[in-house]
Amino acid sequence: SRQRNRYVYHIKHYLHVDTFKYKQALSIAKNVSYTKSFLVDIINGTIEALIQSSMELPSFESLEIICTKARSVVNNNIYEKIYDRLKQTEIARLKDKVLAYLQGRKTGWAQLKFEPNNHSISSIQDSICHIKWLKIINIRKSIFADIPDVKLESLYTHSITHVFSKVVRFSEKKKVAIAAIASAKSYARYMDDIIDIFSRKMSYL
Numbered sequence: 574s575r576q577r578n579r580y581v582y583h584i585k586h587y588l589h590v591d592t593f594k595y596k597q598a599l600s601i602a603k604n605v606s607y608t609k610s611f612l613v614d615i616i617n618g619t620i621e622a623l624i625q626s627s628m629e630l631p632s633f634e635s636l637e638i639i640c641t642k643a644r645s646v647v648n649n650n651i652y653e654k655i656y657d658r659l660k661q662t663e664i665a666r667l668k669d670k671v672l673a674y675l676q677g678r679k680t681g682w683a684q685l686k687f688e689p690n691n692h693s694i695s696s697i698q699d700s701i702c703h704i705k706w707l708k709i710i711n712i713r714k715s716i717f718a719d720i721p722d723v724k725l726e727s728l729y730t731h732s733i734t735h736v737f738s739k740v741v742r743f744s745e746k747k748k749v750a751i752a753a754i755a756s757a758k759s760y761a762r763y764m765d766d767i768i769d770i771f772s773r774k775m776s777y778l
Contacts, residue, residue, distance in 0.1 A: 592628075592629055593628060593629040593630070593631050594628070595639070597626075597628065598619070598623060598628065598631065598636075598639055599639055599642065599643055601619055601622045601623060601626070602615060602619045602639050602640045602642075602643035602644075603643040603646060603647050604622070605618035605619050605622060605640075605643070606640070606643045606644045606646075606647040606648070607647055607721065607724055608721055608723050608724050608727070609724075609727055610644070610648070610724070610727035610728050610730070610731040611727070611731060612637070612640060612641060612644060614727075615640045615643065615644055616636060616637060616640045619636065619639070619640055619643075620636070648728070649747070651720060651724070651728070651750070652744075652746050652747045652750035652751070653746050653750075654720070655716055655717065655720075655750040655753055655754070656745075656746040656749050656750050658715075658716045659712075659716060659749065659753060663710075663711070663712060663713070663716075663753070664749055666709070666710050666711070667710060667712075667749055667752040667753060667756065668749070668752075669681075670706070670709065670710050671684075671685055671710065671752040671755070671756060672740070672741060672748060672749070672752055680737040682736075682737040682740055682752075683737060684703075684706065685707075685733075685752075685755055685756065685759055686733060687699075687703050700763060703763060704760065704763045704764065707756060707759055707760040707763065708760065710756045710760075712753050712756050712757045712760075714757070716753065716757075717754075717757065725754055725757075725758065726758065728751070728754050729754050729755055729758040732751045732754065732755060733755055740752075
């Protein structure tokens, strides 16, 4: 009603709250999406940023739509940027080693998720073999230049939960970029783990 709208106007004026603006909210959500990948984190971050900017909060449904769109735009831009920086030889290795079946029914994507069960000698040997396999893929670090590491880590954490059948149905640029991120992050993590394990073993000598 007109009376209700008048009350709302005076309340917002008294509290110094700006009227909700879609484009500005979408821009804020995109900025949040550049460091986060899970939708719930983007929504929470966007709410916090809207409050800090003294903007009226939309309905949760509207906010979810805005954040979903923002994440899609930002992520697709990153996937495209990574794909365009890859050499054809790197793309071929990712398709051959990660986005394909290896021996039997095992996929490269499943191999990428390999984790040692413990810190035994045999487990260390398995980890070294896995690192050698990852090194064959050999994704250059420069490909990820100017992309925040926190965003890459978030994309890795989010994408690694997908099953192989879902990953291969992604667009060409998205699945190749995800494979590149996962390979690079997995290699870095395993190198850190191996160094940590050897350091612990040496401390017992």
